[in-house]
Amino acid sequence: xxxxxxxxxxxxxxxxxxxxxxxxxxxxxxxxxxxxxxxxxxxxxxxxxxxxxxxxxxxxxxxxxxxxxxxxxxxxxxxxxxxxxxxxxxxxxxxxxxxxxxxxxxxxxxxxxxxxxxxxx
Amino acid sequence: xxxxxxxxxxxxxxxxxxxxxxxxxxxxxxxxxxxxxxxxxxxxxxxxxxxxxxxxxxxxxxxxxxxxxxxxxxxxxxxxxxxxxxxxxxxxxxxxxxxxxxxxxxx
Numbered sequence: 001x002x003x004x005x006x007x008x009x010x011x012x013x014x015x016x017x018x019x020x021x022x023x024x025x026x027x028x029x030x031x032x033x034x035x036x037x038x039x040x041x042x043x044x045x046x047x048x049x050x051x052x053x054x055x056x057x058x059x060x061x062x063x064x065x066x067x068x069x070x071x072x073x074x075x076x077x078x079x080x081x082x083x084x085x086x087x088x089x090x091x092x093x094x095x096x097x098x099x100x101x102x103x104x105x106x107x108x109x110x111x112x113x114x115x116x117x118x119x120x121x
Numbered sequence: 122x123x124x125x126x127x128x129x130x131x132x133x134x135x136x137x138x139x140x141x142x143x144x145x146x147x148x149x150x151x152x153x154x155x156x157x158x159x160x161x162x163x164x165x166x167x168x169x170x171x172x173x174x175x176x177x178x179x180x181x182x183x184x185x186x187x188x189x190x191x192x193x194x195x196x197x198x199x200x201x202x203x204x205x206x207x208x209x210x211x212x213x214x215x216x217x218x219x220x221x222x223x224x225x226x227x228x
Contacts, residue, residue, distance in 0.1 A: 047165070047208060049217040062216040063122075096164055105211025107155055109176065111164040 002027035002034075002072060004112035006098045012119050018087040022097030022112055024078050030056065035105035036080040040093040041114075048093075052105055053080050060105075087119045123148050123211050127220035133228040135210060138199045142207055142223045146190040149182065150213030156194045157208045159222075165208060196225075 008020035053059035124147035157165035
C-alpha cells in the first residue's frame with residue numbers, strides 16, 4: 001500500500017521560497033499509473049488543488065498559482081517536490097501530497113498526513 | 122474554474138439518524154465527483170469517487186448519487202465516528218476544485 005509523507009520547513013519568510021518534499025513508500029513515483037499531487041488548506045478555508053507531476057516530466061498547475069510554482073520528481077529518492085516562490089501570508093496553509101490514478105488524476109485516493117507551513121517574518 | 126457549493130454548511134443530527142449533504146457544480150462535470158471526510162488535525166479521508174463508488178473499506182452506510190450538476194452524500198444510521206467535516210471535490214475539469222465543507226455535528 002502506497003504511503004506518503006510530507007517534509008520541509010514549517011516557517012518561511014515573506015517573499016522567499018516555500019519548498020516541500022513528499023516521500024513515497026510502498027510504491028514507485030515512476031509508476032505510470034499514478035499522478036502525484038499537491039493540495040493545500042489555508043486555516044479556516046476550503047481545500048485548494050495546487051498541481052501534479054506525472055511520469056517525471058508532465059505537470060499541470062492551478063492557474064491561480066502557476067506563475068510562481070514548480071513541481072518536480074526525484075526518481076532516485078522516490079520523491080516529488082513543490083517549490084512556490086515569492087510567498088506571502090496568504091500561502092500559509094496545511095500542505096498535503098496526494099496520489100491520483102491514470103484516467104482520474106484528480107481522484108485523490110491516498111493522502112499524506114499534511115504539514116503546516118506558516119509564512120511570517 | 123468550476124465552483125462547488127455545498128449545502129448545508131452545517132447540520133446537527135443524532136446517532137442513528139440519516140443525513141444528506143448536497144453539492145452543486147457550477148458547470149457539468151459528468152460524474153467526476155469525490156467526497157471526503159476530514160477530522161480535526163487529520164488529512165481528508167476518501168469516501169466516494171465517480172459520484173457513487175465507495176472506496177475500499179468505507180462502510181456501506183455511506184452512499185452517493187448524482188443528477189446533472191447536483192450530487193448528494195447520504196449517511197444512513199449515523200455512528201459516533203461520523204461526526205466530522207465533509208467535502209465534495211470535482212475532477213472533471215481543470216483546476217480541480219473543492220466545496221466549502223459541511224460540518225456534521227452532534228445534536
